[in-house]
Structure formats: structure tokens, C-alpha cells
Amino acid sequence: MPEPFLFHSGMSTLSTKERILNSTEKLIAEHGFSELSIRKISQRAHTNLAAINYHFGNKQQLIDQVLERRLNNLFDIRKSMLDELNQGDSNKVCNLEQILHAFIAPALFMINDEHQGGRIFMQVLARAYAEQSESLHELMKDRYAPIIKAFAEAIGLACPELPRETIFWRFHFIIGALTYTMGHFGATSVARQMPEAEYFEKSVAELIEFAKAALRT
Amino acid sequence: MPEPFLFHSGMSTLSTKERILNSTEKLIAEHGFSELSIRKISQRAHTNLAAINYHFGNKQQLIDQVLERRLNNLFDIRKSMLDELNQGDSNKVCNLEQILHAFIAPALFMINDEHQGGRIFMQVLARAYAEQSESLHELMKDRYAPIIKAFAEAIGLACPELPRETIFWRFHFIIGALTYTMGHFGATSVARQMPEAEYFEKSVAELIEFAKAALRT
DNA sequence: ACGCAATTCAAACGACTGTTTAAATCGCTA
């Protein structure tokens, strides 16, 4: 029951559970799933091996919670921004740029929130996508599919000239470009020798322009 | 020196080296890098553990050769199709659709060539991208960057109204959408309950239309 | 301050990892 605040031995104020989640996230982002071991996780979290199984059951359930923790947050923000545009009327015709912003910008907020470590997570997400992670697939199907569908429908209303099927495809491709870009964020910004913050804002602005252009009629 | 044709025990006519490359490719596509072991590889290739180290040195060099084998082929085709459009004059203004076709369609050919197993490789490629594979990164930087640059310049000539930087970004996003789509090819086609061949042609057609729209001025 | 539950810990489990070794086998040439 305790789950106490720990100040001893120069450690941060986070609980063991949170430290484990954070170190897992960092290790996946840095070295991928192939090199991920619970021994490295527990070392980086300054805790014991068995603490992981105690708090999460097993390795896979830990990974699942790493994904869920931030994905729930991301999709909640996306949804509420879309709802704000719709203002209670899901049949309202919204500005395309605003819709795309509601989808893309929350990823921006996450990635820029240094303290919350969102940037790290976007790389985790990209890796999980590529691994065809089963837990991610189920999360998408069960929990997030309705939100993605709501965006697709809003885009459909904003672009009445485009066939429904074309909307589906292009939105799919935009998600692909977003995922790819976020996953390669660290690497590309180094290659371009540009401050990360600047490069990041540039990425999102260009991505929104790109998506707008791709959805024009 | 032998490297003989093997007909015994119902085995295919491929050499041990080729069988190892193929089984590695399949295992990466099916279960990702995290579950890849040289024992599984050698079992599937109907050969011995040590044959891998004998023929490739170590596991990493084997993976490198899996990537190189088909990437060399893919970029050779892309390059020759672009050269054909340019007809010796790299300053010639080409049709945008033709340029995009020269970039995207070779991936189509590979993916449709059942015998060569190109479809499998595109999933390997997507996974390697997501893993930020160092060997892939070096291949791209050293060998393929000039070809990608040549495409970017051809697109620049075809879209003179777009700033050079915008071209760079959008081409980057298009590569992202292509990579993402190819990586998720198997999964999505099942979900859509459409014959693979049909779904595949649809994907490429939609992807080219998407890219064209995204590069319009 | 005692007791109990929550948490942490060290140690060990068997299974699997990539690589190396040396012997056995193969296919060609002389």
C-alpha cells in the first residue's frame, strides 16, 4: 500500500513503478526492442530485477503499459481538440487545417514536453508500429479506432469533393509520414545541424502543409 | 569452392548461402529483429548453426547482406528508370508523375515478385528503418544518397514553383508514407478483406496520386 | 511500539543466446 516518496540516496522523487516505466521507454527509444532486457531496465531504474515482475507481472505487460500510458494521453488530447472544433455537432464542416492541426499538433506537444519525456515516446511508438506489436494493434483496434474514424469523417466533411475511399487512403499515408518522421526525429535533426527545437517546429509546420496539399482537390 | 546444386532430401536447388539469406529475411519479416536467432535461421535453412558464421562471419554481417542484396537491386532499378526519363540530360524537365512512378513502382515490382520474395523484404526494410539500423543508415548515406538526391532534383525541375526546401520535406514525407505502407502491407490487406494482388496495385496507384497531390503547387 | 501488509532484495532456475573449436564429410583435380 505504501508507494512512498523516496528521497534517499540522491534518487528522484518518482515511485519505483514510474521509474521502471521511464527507463523502459528510454531504453526502447535508444536501442530498440531487440536489445531490451529487464536487467538493463531495473539497473537504469535503480531498482531490483524482481521489482518488475512484482509491479507489472512480466516483461510484456510492462511494455503494454509503457504504450498505454502515453497513447491514452495523446488520443484524449486529439479527441478533445476535435470535439472543440465540432462544438458538439459532429456534422459541422470544419476548416481542414484546423482538423489536421488537432491530429498532428498533440504529437508536437508531447514531443516538446521534455519533462514528460514525450519525445522519447514517439520513437518508441514508431518502433512498436514497425514491430507490428500485437498489443499496439489491439489498442488501436479497440480503443483508438473510433477517434481515428472521427478524424477521417471530419476530413471527409471538410473535403466534400474527395471520394470517401480517397480520404481513407490519404489519411493513412499522412499517418505513415507522421509516424516515420517522429521515429527518425533524433537522427535527422543531428544530420541537419539545426537546433532540435527549431527543427521540430519546422517538421510539424511542413507536415501540416504537406497534409493540406495532399488533401486538396 | 564447390557450392553445389543440392537435390537431396527434398531440398530446393538453392545454395546454403542463399537459403540462409532467405530464411533470415522471412524470420525478420514475420517476427522482427527481437526474436531473430541464428538457431532459428539455420533450422529454417536446413543447415547447421556454424554454417552461418562460416559463410557470413557473424550475425550482424548476415543481416547487413540481407539488406544489401535487395537494396542494391531496388536502387539500381530506380536509377535506371530515372536515367531513362532524363535520357542523358539531367537538366531535362520531366513529367512529375513519371518521376514518382520511377521511384515508387520498383518497390511494386519487388513486392509483386513472389519468387524473389521482394514482398517479404519490404517488411524487413520497414523494420530496419524503425530500428534505426546502423548498417542501413550507412548504406543510405554512402551508396544510395546520390540516387535519392537525383530524384529530389528531378522533382525540383518538375515543380519549379516549389522552394527547394519544400521539395526536400515533401519527398521525405512521401518516403515515410511509402515505407510505412510497405511495412504494414500484409496486415492491412487482411484487414480490408481484399485479394493481395488487387490491394497492392490499389496501394501503389493511391500512393502515386497522393504524392502527386502533395507536390502540386 | 507492535504487527501486518506492501515492497525490496539476493540468489538461483532452466532455457536460450552468439561464437568457436576440431573433427567429419564432401567434390573436384591431379
Place this chain on the structure above:
DNA sequence: TAGCGATTTAAACAGTCGTTTGAATTGCGT
């Protein structure tokens, strides 16, 4: 057919893997 280099093989190497165990420790309510 004898010999030789190329290839294949079985066996063992030292590590690391995820998980489980039971004991030590912690912190809170009584």
C-alpha cells in the same frame, strides 16, 4: 584413386535471458 581445399557437422563455450523463490526490509494503522 589419392589428396586437398571447401564445406558441413556436432559439441561445447561463456553469457544473458525472463521468471520464480523465500527471506529481509520498509512504512503505515492500530
